[in-house]
Amino acid sequence: ALTLLFFLFLADAVARWREEGRLAVWLHVPILQSRFAAAAASQGFDFHHAEQGSSTLTLWLGEGPSRLPGYATHQLGVAGAVLDESTGKVLVVQDRNKTLNAWKFPGGLANPGEDIGDTAVREVFEETGIKSEFKSILSLRQQHQHPGAFGKSDMYIICRLQPSSFDIRFCRQECLRCEWMDLQELARTKDATPITSNVAKLLLYGYREGFGKIDLTMREFPAVYTGRFYKLYHRELPQPYRNI
Amino acid sequence: ALTLLFFLFLADAVARWREEGRLAVWLHVPILQSRFAAAAASQGFDFHHAEQGSSTLTLWLGEGPSRLPGYATHQLGVAGAVLDESTGKVLVVQDRNKTLNAWKFPGGLANPGEDIGDTAVREVFEETGIKSEFKSILSLRQQHQHPGAFGKSDMYIICRLQPSSFDIRFCRQECLRCEWMDLQELARTKDATPITSNVAKLLLYGYREGFGKIDLTMREFPAVYTGRFYKLYHRELPQPYRNI
Known part of the structure; x- marks a missing residue:
């Protein structure tokens, strides 16, 4: 009964979002509630990814093929x-x-x-x-x-x-x-x-x-978003080019 | 009723596999049958990964933390x-x-x-x-x-x-x-x-x-498993070292 309720709610919401011109719907489903994933799949949702106790589904509402970013490849x-x-x-x-x-x-x-x-x-x-x-x-x-x-x-x-x-x-x-x-x-x-x-x-x-002659060496940089650093690897840059 | 049957079958099978000393169980569940994923999760299964219309669940039966390979990172x-x-x-x-x-x-x-x-x-x-x-x-x-x-x-x-x-x-x-x-x-x-x-x-x-001075150039090699090639990128290797 709860699954049917969810099915009807989702169908209604998706119709409204489509009318509003939204491009996509994201749905997070805990693994123990996976029957809701099946209900969503019957309305065209697909898995985007899943890990441990949680899955993420998507439905593309825009024109043409989905332009949503994929998952790790x-x-x-x-x-x-x-x-x-x-x-x-x-x-x-x-x-x-x-x-x-x-x-x-x-x-x-x-x-x-x-x-x-x-x-x-x-x-x-x-x-x-x-x-x-x-x-x-x-x-x-x-x-x-x-x-x-x-x-x-x-x-x-x-x-x-x-x-x-x-x-x-x-x-x-x-x-x-x-x-x-x-x-x-x-x-x-x-x-x-x-x-x-x-x-x-x-x-x-x-x-x-x-x-x-063969090394790519590492330099560390602050990331654009705060608090993190990243490592960049490339050929050693001679000193005169560092302060160009 | 079918979900209950699956739950009982799986519990029985897992107990047997555990006795036989198996290390892990893999379970593939189509998205429209996701209620079986919930039934398996209630027995300790987790998502390994999911993509489009299919999910893959695992249960580690070995000692200590899971040694199963992860998914794309x-x-x-x-x-x-x-x-x-x-x-x-x-x-x-x-x-x-x-x-x-x-x-x-x-x-x-x-x-x-x-x-x-x-x-x-x-x-x-x-x-x-x-x-x-x-x-x-x-x-x-x-x-x-x-x-x-x-x-x-x-x-x-x-x-x-x-x-x-x-x-x-x-x-x-x-x-x-x-x-x-x-x-x-x-x-x-x-x-x-x-x-x-x-x-x-x-x-x-x-x-x-x-x-x-700066390039990593590409060379193509046949893969160990048949029919495929891969691309390897590194510093250009001078001719005398290629035929050493």
Whole structure:
């Protein structure tokens, strides 16, 4: 009976909003009241997104296709290329449960609200036991309809990290192997994913000719809306251009 | 009655799966059948995500907090810094409906499945009428709990684009102003967002001393799973290092 009441109320309200020239209706439905989501869907509402105990539905009333902003489209994976500059060795792992036992840099998915460098440092520590510090971003990859992302896109960033501990204690749930491998060997081996080989070559270039050749470094800025800061990554800007 | 039957069936099944040592249950519920989502929620299920006509719920049965992968955490915005190298002028806009009338590069949110460079080129054309070609990525910014991202994170990438048309016909729904502005003037003006000023300085550095100083260029690779390609962006790798 309550659902029927809601159905009639909503139909009436939507008709009025349409007459008033409104462009869209947003509806928030707690998961335990999901029967109201079904009632709204029978009037053309769709899910915009849902998380934990709450869903958000929308109905587009304007002309043509919906111009409402979509929801998050990307997951973010971050890996760390941890180079021991004193030995020229880099930290690599082989995943457990993968058909292809190729060497790669340790890494994983960002937690909500986590900064890129923090994800790299955390994932490297969880997988390998190695402590490290963020230095720069080396590469960025975008992949669509990613099998591990529920059909969404995947952004994958590799960071350059500097180790502050060297004794490997790797996670046997996630990794089959973990070792410090000579960087030139990693750049040459066939037993690495294409992206790992490529970034190993890039890192070797930086190691030999200066990391300034390969790094995207970070600067922090205050956000336009108050109280927050954001991190911007790009090529180091020489001093004369900073105060131009 | 059907909802009650489902409730009893689910309770029974979950008890059995728990005994069998299963780690998690996934449940897909069409929006018109959302009363089943409410029934599942009363047994501890939560939304994992929902889109259009379908929701996905999960129940974690393992020990400790859920180790299930989350859903997409980032929206992606892409802007284009379109530089006319023959005049040293760059394409800038001022947004309509913003308190702060600061100059910025035209851009907007990526469509699902759209490549970074394609988003930049499309958004520049939609906002300004200028046709252009993707050259490189210049910068990357990450911001959390973004007001325009439903509490999710925002990734914002600025690309370097080369114009192939020069006659501005800007979108008056989105933009208040649009012009070709001298790059050095943009790098110096107070009437620009901090990120725009900063990337203008970077672009000026590249314009004067070679874009090779500032560019992240793109290479395409076959994905590990068949039939797809992905784009990898990093600093240009000199030839000797490619065939090391």
